[in-house]
Amino acid sequence: MYYVNREQIERRLNMLPELVQVLRATNSLNEKTLIEHYAEGRALHLAIEVVTDVGSYLIDGFIMRDASSYEDIVDIIYGEGVIDGDLHLVLIELVRLRKPLVQDYIDWNGQGTRELINRLPECLEVCAKRVRDYLDNEGIKV
DSSP, X not given: OOOOOHHHHHHHHTTHHHHHHHHHHHHXXXXXXXXXXXXXXXXXXXXXXXXXXXXXXXXXXXXOOOOSSHHHHHHHHHHTTSSOHHHHHHHHHHHXXXXXXXXXXXXXXXXXXXXXXXXXXXXXXXXXXXXXXXXXXXXXXX
């Protein structure tokens, strides 16, 4: 029997609608205020944390192989069938932003992220659904 902390997974997945709302609002702007720029960066950062935290809970709970990096977390949940190939590609692109957002923040200006942010809201919604479906199929209740 596995111990998967669905309550903690759900708490993180429940953050996604607000993050999606911020990403949709900021990405639709041609010019961003300073606050909108920082809101978008924080929403991206939190989206990364949600995806990797949820992935880590799944990996730990289902005793999947150990992850060696943020990208590896996404690779493992793809390999285990939690997410599909298209979603995998977008989430890999997302988690690759962690270093620029968290470590190289002085130089981060958000350039080159518009295409990702265009796709990301829908992908985050799909990701939440796929994780919930996976847990339901495995019989893991809240």
